[in-house]
Amino acid sequence: MKNVDYIIVGDGYAGVFFAHQLIKNNKSFVMFSEGEKSASQVSAGIINPVVLKKFTTFWKAQEQIDFLKDSLKEIEAYTGNNYLIDAPIHRIFHDENEQKLWLKKSENIELQDFLDENFDHIEVVKNDFNTGKVNQSARLNVKGFFMGVFDFLENRGQLIKEKFEYSKINTADSVYKEFNFKNIIFCEGMGVKENPFFSDITVNANKGHHIKVKLSKSLDQNITIKKKHFLFPLDNDLYFYGGTYDRDQLHHHIDDSAVEQLTNGLAEFYPYDFEIQEVNFGFRPTVKDRRPIIGKHSDHSSMYVFNGLGARGILNGCYFSKVLYDCIENDSQLPEEVDMKRFIN
Known part of the structure; x- marks a missing residue:
């Protein structure tokens, strides 16, 4: 029997960024990966603090951007590669009204660090009303990121390429097959609908x-x-x-x-x-309120879910992996905005 602090089920942004927290804190773990490309692995990798339809921002945007940049430097330290691509977003304006709205919103204290007041014109593409640059936006090298982290985990014997079998969990003894675990984190995206422990979460x-x-x-x-x-x-x-x-x-x-x-x-x-x-x-x-779903199973105290990252998977996955880690290891209170209990009547 092998003793591990954690079993991670799922290999998208939630699973990988939570694995990073465990690596940082010298926790033992294994990650189960089915080997099929998750939504995370075919995502665009956009890192964007602005909702570009309405020129608004979102909850904890600056904190999430800052935390991601620090985390990617930490990941670079053990994978040997920088996965952050400095390629800011340029939003093509449809008309003059959008230009005016952008400038007006750029005066907002929440947006002034994100919406550049100077417009740009880009050659080749049609942008008759120019473009607005989103400061602090970037991209993740998605393919390189997952390959780099998976190679690192595989070399350490922590990546298990097989489908996780829920029926093989012995909840009374905290045993799964040959692993004796302290906690299981389910980071399965839409695969959670097949999970008998968390299939009712509202994703x-x-x-x-x-x-x-x-x-x-x-x-x-x-x-x-x-x-x-x-x-x-x-x-x-x-x-x-x-x-x-x-x-x-x-x-x-x-x-x-x-x-x-x-x-x-x-x-x-x-x-x-x-x-x-x-x-x-x-x-x-x-998730209907556009915030992740994080929490502990009501009957099995060693089981947690980390899901509902949505279109902002990189930022949500990175930032809230630390929130979940602190909840488990340091008894920190989960913010009610992401706690799965918010959907319980």
């Missing part, structure tokens, strides 16, 4: 598609362009464009309507030919 699937395209005329700058969706360069002369949001078409194959939506969206501001090379989709676990 809803939001299906997102993105396309990888080859542009006939390349963009000069390594920036992230946003109009309806995000456009930015990848390796091998490809560009990422996405992603869509769909709460209704939840089948496990590509939606032609989503691909059409993306094709039309890109053509709106990119006036040259492009070819779609690849289409991907994933299911984001979302």
